[in-house]
Amino acid sequence: MVARIGTVAFQGVEVVDVDVQVQATAGMPNFLVVGLADKAVGESRERVKAALTALGLSLPPKRIVVNLAPADLVKEGSHYDLPIALGLMAEMGVLPADALATHLALGELSLDGRINPVAGVLPAAIHASARGQGLICPAAQGGEAAWAPDIEVLAPRDLLALVNHIKGTQVLGQPQAALADDGTNPPDLAEIKGQESAKRALEIAAAGSHNLLMTGPPGSGKSMLAQRLPGLLPPLSPAEALEVSMIHSVAGTLAEGKLLQTRPFRDPHHSASLPSLVGGGHRAKPGEISLAHHGVLFLDELPEFARATLESLRQPLETGRVSIARANAHVTYPARVQLVAAMNPCRCGHLDDPGAACSKAPRCGQDYQARISGPLFDRIDLHVDVPAVSAADLALPPPAETSVDVAARVASARLRQARRNAAQADSAAGRVPSNAELDGQQLEACAEPDSEGRKLLQEAASRMKLSARGYHRVLRVARTLADLDDSDCVRRLHIAEALGYRRVMPAMA
Structure with missing residues (x-):
């Protein structure tokens, strides 16, 4: 038997x-x-x-x-x-x-x-x-x-x-489905004084699920800004919550067996290894990029990460999934994340301050930024400078606009793009793509700029030497800006602002 x-x-x-x-x-x-x-x-x-x-x-x-x-x-x-x-x-x-x-x-x-x-x-x-x-x-x-x-x-x-x-001598009752804490008190944007341009970029990133890079000296508030992004994002849909919770369940990080309600925010230390970031190890466990699925992956001190570790992010950022091939396992995890990164302009962090910069400036800044490859920079839609906050800014009263106010505009823009992009929905996955996920044909259908905007984009693409990926990313950001303006058409001003967030690679001396 x-x-x-x-x-x-x-x-x-x-x-x-x-x-x-x-x-x-x-x-x-x-x-x-x-x-x-x-x-x-x-x-x-x-x-x-x-x-x-x-x-x-x-x-x-x-x-x-x-x-x-x-x-x-x-x-x-x-x-x-x-x-x-x-x-x-x-x-x-x-x-x-x-x-x-x-x-x-x-x-x-x-x-x-x-x-x-x-x-x-x-x-x-x-x-x-x-x-x-x-x-x-x-x-x-x-x-x-x-x-x-x-x-x-x-x-x-x-x-x-x-x-x-x-x-039959004891009866076990049916357990009740449990939800994790919804995190109703996230950090508020009203706590940050100054940095209006960075706050604007944060709102755009939240509205269109765009990747964001913040560059500025130490203590300028880059990490504080990144920590406030989840408070601007809409809550997980039921399907997204189930998908995210399944990944955390396989990883053994689903606390007390409660389904997640809020979007993940993962901020691994810059000493993180490649398997810890993309997944792997003996049992091919999900890494930080999969644990941040449908949420935010924040990489602080970006150039301090190992070069191979950062390069491993290039494919997942494009495809929304990560494949782990090992001798005893070949598995694929979802990895549709919003990347937010922060970095100093150079090793000492004071490249733009002649009084505090080291004697190697500006060469030290070029060498430091060169640790990040051009293809990885090209996959980041929004590049914004975060200057040091002055004493005058710190003396000002707290801003009147809170995360709730910005989140309302983000929700309105996302609703607008969801209705428009519904025709582009992935029938297999059953989800509507965000503006950051639109491909070339979809952009032609919904993000074609007016005549003046098209002329500006073509001239800028030639002068800035934009790649095809960079060209499309400008259009995606412009489409999000139009959604925030409640505009059906992508106009010249949207193209102009989107171009302002593109990074021009520094020339090496």
Whole structure:
């Protein structure tokens, strides 16, 4: 006889069925786990034996083989503990053999039988729902699994409670879907004095999902401005919230199993490695760019990041996804982020201040900025200088305009572009592209400037030596400016302002 119970493996955010088969036969007492199990899965033998001992059960003196099928799929993680334990109890006759045929199970066991949280409960629940099955998961993540439609969720705190429920001596209630804090008190733009041009660029970036680079001396407020961008963005739609939460669930960062409501804001340190930023490692986990999906990725001190790490962002910024190829894994994660970066003009940070600049200026500024490649700069729509704030600005009263006021204009502009861009919606993804995502044909349909604007753009493209990508990015920003002005037509003034946010590469001496 072979006891069987279903569980899952993860390939990115994709879920693959795994059949846990348990067999006890005559022979020398042994406990084997086969099926390309990693070290965490192999160690489950000791956790399972201790958890069963806590229930007053001991393994039979037989040769026990646990097969994780398909055998050619690498099995990683501690969530196989619970299905292995349930399969063993079914093989020992403690549980009816068919009691769990309609459920998938995942969870890590403590030595005393408690069921601990694991990564990937939300995508596993959605997968189980699509197959018409139920899900057994840790109690702390029952609210996470409950977001899957039409699914029975069993979320016991320990193995004993689950056994009693199956035998009918205890009833586990259906957990309630849980939401994370909506972050109703984000930092406010009204707290920043001065920097009106940077605030304007921040509003444009929020309205069209444009990438933004701020350059200025230390202490000018670049980080403060970036931290206030999420407060200008609209909340996640239900579909976006589910997509973002699935990534965080696979990464094991979904706090208390609660679905996210606010757009992510990720700000990795400049010492971050390439795998930590784009994803990877032994288990091909999502990186910061995927954890910031549908949100903001803030890179402070941009030139201080490793060159290879920054160059790895070029493809994800264009495609909205990141592919991780490893010897034992090839997975793809969503990575549709809004990049916001900040940098000093040079290493000392005072390139534009003759009284404070170092003796190597301006060469030091050219060398420092040259750490960022031209193709990466070209993928940033908005470049804005953030000068030092004067003492006179600091003495002024707080600005009257708050983040709520700016967010209202952003919401109006986004509603306008959503209605217009609905015809360009990706039928496969079921989403409407933002202005920053429009391609050449879509720009021709909705961002064609008037005659004066076209003439200005052509002249500027020639003088500034804009690439085809840069040309289109100017049009995208101009379209967003027209949306903020509630204008159907992209006019010369919109083109002129959009050109003002393009960066001209400094000539090397």
